[in-house]
Amino acid sequence: xxxxxxxxxxxxxxxxxxxxxxxxxQGCNQSCLYCHxxxxxxxxxxxGECVKICPEGALSLExxxxxxxxxxxxxxxxxxxxxxxxxxxxxxxxxxxxVFDEVWPNLPFIDGVTVSGGECTLYPDxxxxxxTLVKAAGRTTYIDTNGQTPLWPLTELLAVTxxxxxxxxxxxxGEHRKLAGLGLPTVIRNIEETARLGKLYEIRTVCVPxxxxxxxxxxxxxxxxxxxxxxRYKLIKYRPFGVRAGVLDGVPSPDDAEMARLRDISVSxxxxxxxxx
Amino acid sequence: xxxxxxxxxMDIINEPTLTYREIVLNLAKFAENSVDSITYPEREADxxxxxxxxxxxxxxxxxxxxxxxxxxDLFFKNGSKFLELEPPTDxxxxxxxxxxxxxxLTGAGALPVFAGRLDELLEPFITDEAEAKKAIKMLLVxxxxxxGTAFLHVDLSPRKTRAGMIILxxxxxxxxPCPNMTLLYDPDVTxxxxxxxxxxxxxxxxxxxxxxxxxxxxETKDYAVVSCYNVLPTGGSGMTLTRLNLHRLPALxxxxxxxxxxxxxxxxxxxxxxxxxxxxxxxxxxxxxxxxFLCKEGLVRFDDEHMxxxxxxxxxAECVNAMLGAKDKxxxxxxxxxxxxxxxxxxxxxxxxxxxxxPKYGHYALHAQSGVTFDTESSPxxxxxxxxxxxxxxxxxxxxxxxxxxxxxxxxxFPFDETAKKNPTAVLQIIKGAFSLGARYLAFSSxxxxxxxxxxxxxxxxxxxxxxxxxxNLNDATxxxxxxxxxxxxxxxxxxxxx
Numbered sequence: 001x002x003x004x005x006x007x008x009x010x011x012x013x014x015x016x017x018x019x020x021x022x023x024x025x026q027g028c029n030q031s032c033l034y035c036h037x038x039x040x041x042x043x044x045x046x047x048g049e050c051v052k053i054c055p056e057g058a059l060s061l062e063x064x065x066x067x068x069x070x071x072x073x074x075x076x077x078x079x080x081x082x083x084x085x086x087x088x089x090x091x092x093x094x095x096x097x098x099v100f101d102e103v104w105p106n107l108p109f110i111d112g113v114t115v116s117g118g119e120c121t122l123y124p125d126x127x128x129x130x131x132t133l134v135k136a137a138g139r140t141t142y143i144d145t146n147g148q149t150p151l152w153p154l155t156e157l158l159a160v161t162x163x164x165x166x167x168x169x170x171x172x173x174g175e176h177r178k179l180a181g182l183g184l185p186t187v188i189r190n191i192e193e194t195a196r197l198g199k200l201y202e203i204r205t206v207c208v209p210x211x212x213x214x215x216x217x218x219x220x221x222x223x224x225x226x227x228x229x230x231x232r233y234k235l236i237k238y239r240p241f242g243v244r245a246g247v248l249d250g251v252p253s254p255d256d257a258e259m260a261r262l263r264d265i266s267v268s269x270x271x272x273x274x275x276x277x
Numbered sequence: 278x279x280x281x282x283x284x285x286x287m288d289i290i291n292e293p294t295l296t297y298r299e300i301v302l303n304l305a306k307f308a309e310n311s312v313d314s315i316t317y318p319e320r321e322a323d324x325x326x327x328x329x330x331x332x333x334x335x336x337x338x339x340x341x342x343x344x345x346x347x348x349x350d351l352f353f354k355n356g357s358k359f360l361e362l363e364p365p366t367d368x369x370x371x372x373x374x375x376x377x378x379x380x381x382l383t384g385a386g387a388l389p390v391f392a393g394r395l396d397e398l399l400e401p402f403i404t405d406e407a408e409a410k411k412a413i414k415m416l417l418v419x420x421x422x423x424x425g426t427a428f429l430h431v432d433l434s435p436r437k438t439r440a441g442m443i444i445l446x447x448x449x450x451x452x453x454p455c456p457n458m459t460l461l462y463d464p465d466v467t468x469x470x471x472x473x474x475x476x477x478x479x480x481x482x483x484x485x486x487x488x489x490x491x492x493x494x495x496e497t498k499d500y501a502v503v504s505c506y507n508v509l510p511t512g513g514s515g516m517t518l519t520r521l522n523l524h525r526l527p528a529l530x531x532x533x534x535x536x537x538x539x540x541x542x543x544x545x546x547x548x549x550x551x552x553x554x555x556x557x558x559x560x561x562x563x564x565x566x567x568x569x570f571l572c573k574e575g576l577v578r579f580d581d582e583h584m585x586x587x588x589x590x591x592x593x594a595e596c597v598n599a600m601l602g603a604k605d606k607x608x609x610x611x612x613x614x615x616x617x618x619x620x621x622x623x624x625x626x627x628x629x630x631x632x633x634x635x636p637k638y639g640h641y642a643l644h645a646q647s648g649v650t651f652d653t654e655s656s657p658x659x660x661x662x663x664x665x666x667x668x669x670x671x672x673x674x675x676x677x678x679x680x681x682x683x684x685x686x687x688x689x690x691f692p693f694d695e696t697a698k699k700n701p702t703a704v705l706q707i708i709k710g711a712f713s714l715g716a717r718y719l720a721f722s723s724x725x726x727x728x729x730x731x732x733x734x735x736x737x738x739x740x741x742x743x744x745x746x747x748x749x750n751l752n753d754a755t756x757x758x759x760x761x762x763x764x765x766x767x768x769x770x771x772x773x774x775x776x
Contacts, residue, residue: 010670011707013696019703071607106670108710111702277699 002093003126006040006118010106014277016142016165016201018111021103025126026091028119030146030180032169034206036242040118041086050079050089059089068092086244096129103134112140112162121149124157131160142201146180147187151194163201164194168224171217179212188224195228202231202275207262208238209254218262219269226270233266234275235259296425296749302387306336314338315558321547329529329544330551331520333589333649335385339555340563343385343587344515346501347576349393351512352378359570368402368409372416379424383569388426390504392456396441397434410443417447420456427454427734428504435463435490437471445478445485454728454735458485459502459718464709465491472708476701476721480693483722483735489712496684505647505734506718508686512576513583515685516639517555520646521548523623524592524655527599533619536600541626549634549641552586556638584639587685588631589646592655593620594662611661611675620659620679628682645680645687658687673707677716690720698723 004026012022028041035041046066051059058072059079066089079089103113113134115127120143131141140162145151147166151158168191170176173184194200203221207214218235225231237253259276266274289295289303314337317325324330335343353371356362360381365371375393382389403409420429433441448458460467460475467490475485488502499511509515521544529544530536559565566572566579577583594610597620603609610616631641645658656662659679666672669691680687697704708719722728728735 010668011703013693013700013703017702018700019706105674108713109670109673109707110710111706275699 001126001129002095003099003123004043004091004118005094005099006088006091008099008102011109012114015114015116015144016112016163017140019109020142021106021110021113022144023099023103023113023115023120023130025115025118025120025123026088027122028117028146029122029148030119030182031086032180033211033247034179034208034238034243036239038086038242038244039080039083039088044087044089044091045085047085049082049084053078053082096126096133099130100133104137107137107139110139112142114142114144114165116144119146119148121145121151124149124154128154128157128160131157135160145190147190148182149190150186151190158194158197158199161199163199164190165201166191166194166203168203168205168217168221170212171220172213175212188220191221191224195225195231198230200225200228200231202234204234204236206236206238207254207259208248208251209258211248211251214254214258214262215265218265222266222269222271229272231271232273232275233271234277235262235266236277293747294744294749299749305387309336309338309340312338314562315554317551317554320543321551321554324544324547325551327525329522329525330548331522332551332555333518333520333646335517335519335555339385339517339559341383341385341559341565341569342514342516342577342584343518344390344503344507344509345382345384345571345577346391346503346509346511346513346515347378347382347393347571348512348578349375349378349398351574352576353398355574357570357574357576359574365402368399368404368412371399371402372412375416376419379420381570383565383571386426386428388424388429390426390428390430390507391501392420392429392431394432394434394461394501396438396444397436399440400438403439406439406443409440410447413440413443414447414451417444417451417453417456421451421453425455427457427736429456430501430503431456431458432502433458433460433475433485435461435466437468441471442474445474448484449478449481452482452728452737454737454740457504457734459488459506460485461490461493461502462487462708462712463490463494464712469705472705473701476704476708477698479721480698480701480704480723481726483720483726483728486688486718486720487708487712489715489717492712492715492717502686502718506686506688506720507587507644508684508717509585510583512578513585514577514639515585515587516559517552518587518589518644518646519548519552519555520589520591521545521627522592522655523590524595524599526596530600533600537622537626541623542630545627545630546634548588549586549631549636552588552641553634553636553638556584556586556636560638581639585685586636586639586641587644588641589644590627590659591646591648591652591657593623593659593679594656594665595654596623606665609665611665611672612667617675617678624659624679624682642685643682644685645683647688658683660689669707673711673716674714677711677714680717681715683717686718688718688720689716690722692722692724695723695725697721 006024006026009022012020015022026040027043031041044066046064048061051061056072056074058069060067068090134141143161143164145166169180176184191203205217205221221233239253263274263276356364360377362374365374379389479485493500493508497510500508501511502508507515526540530540571577572579597610597616601616606612610620648657676689711719727738729738
């Protein structure tokens, strides 16, 4: 069993509790307008455009696949810029134990691992095996998800998952579909079910002024988690950095006053831990 | 300080970036260096001339130990006959006595490098916390404005104390480079909330650093971290710090085997002889230990356990890379197992050869020296060169492995980006992991801090701007920081992005 691994960041301070190794899997079932790493959305189908422009010769076409030589790559990101299909040739198909081998040297320094994406819950069996290895090494396991895969039936996966971190992108089903391509009900149920199980670390909302009804989203999110004081609400300022051109051109980041207003709303609805970032 | 060697008396007097006191100290150094007081054997003299061995600018007439590490507990217990001080009875007499002693300490820079395990010393005198804060603030302001050297080091004990909390709080409030500070950290003794408080302070003002207390105390039962991460016995002396420039060795060696089997034994023996010559001169010709009140009153002891000849070194990375002809980063020290294995073999050999030498006074200990201002060809101790840093987990494990023998101290600096401030728990987990692998010492800071760590000491970026504009300022290390950055591009140390 393998999953497409986009990258592994040995130490991340922003993907859950403490210091964590963050593993990004390729492929997503949504396509959000404001996606900050659109190169993780689709699997590569070997059109070969990137092979032509790689200045280090780190990419080659072999048997209908783009082969990536990690040793030659200088991470100039030229391949990501030239790709018209929101993909990346720098993806490795790895087994859970291969990923664990790369996590292993980090174990003394980390509280645990977080698997993100793309959308990591597209690979539930892979997650379950990887997490089993991580748990056996005494470290914690977090899933970072858009909430579109029903998690509550995946009891074996949840048994080896310490926490989930779930996006709440919109408080309105229609708006959610327009923004992300899929609707809201599964996201809400995932938040409810994982919170009930004590397996929800945080929910996150990216606030985009003038485009989304941020207040409505925050009111929904706060209502869902207010009775679970250990769950935090992370309110994220929209930032144009990394977002595809021609999608949200000219949309500014929300100012501090707007973020403070949204934070105050969630606090007034009973959320004790609100982080603005 | 660290002036150019060819300066005349009038040059020193007219140097606009020096304070009055720095002018006096430099004139004294000028006098010390006007006589050649030590005669070295021919081989040693030759290696000194060729900059294989470096006397660290201690000068030609070492008449007192480089670093003085007084036994403050004994000083508090007995007071001092010479200084006519009774043992302290309250927080005010405690800080008052300390100030008196600081100004009577000896050292190669004529300034103290160790201010005591301050929290443990002051804790018994705290009855009212607000009053204690006033007294400790007076002490810290006093040392910053009068001693004013970022080489002065305060240690904090592993235990959480009220005094320790006050010192951390004041350090953050005052935002000054002096004194430097180390938490002697032991995960079994130091509670997480206190360690996290220290990390928050460190990310704000680049101090305290963390020392691996369990490891250091297993080697030197009662020790202090002083100056630039020198680890010495309490009640002892760092007699001299002489430095082996490992980056000069490839020119002397015909092969890796020749380096390990002939060159290193030879230069190590020469280093030991130079250290011995300097210490003998200090003890036998200058009578320091017979005459100074610190020794007479037992605050600094004259015995082998407490007298340390510090065997410094730099340039391990450059030595390894040159011996292997490593060009690409993937072949160089820090990123390549073959290179790291050679680095470890060099250190093992150095330590083994050093331990064969029987010095006349004291004992010798390895110290990964953190560089001097005008170093351009060598990285500090066994550090990975700036620009060659591997990913952090490998970097830390490599650092632990290369400095196993550094009983007299070593250091590595990890600047984090500002996301660390929101997640000090992550930094604590890294420290715990590093210490579990045998790392001795970690300095860290946030990349947006005005206080920045240069090799070992702290300077303010804003003070460096003043220095650049040609005005004197309080911290005598500012000029060192300015020059170090100019010569070695130190401020380019890789900032750890944590996503």
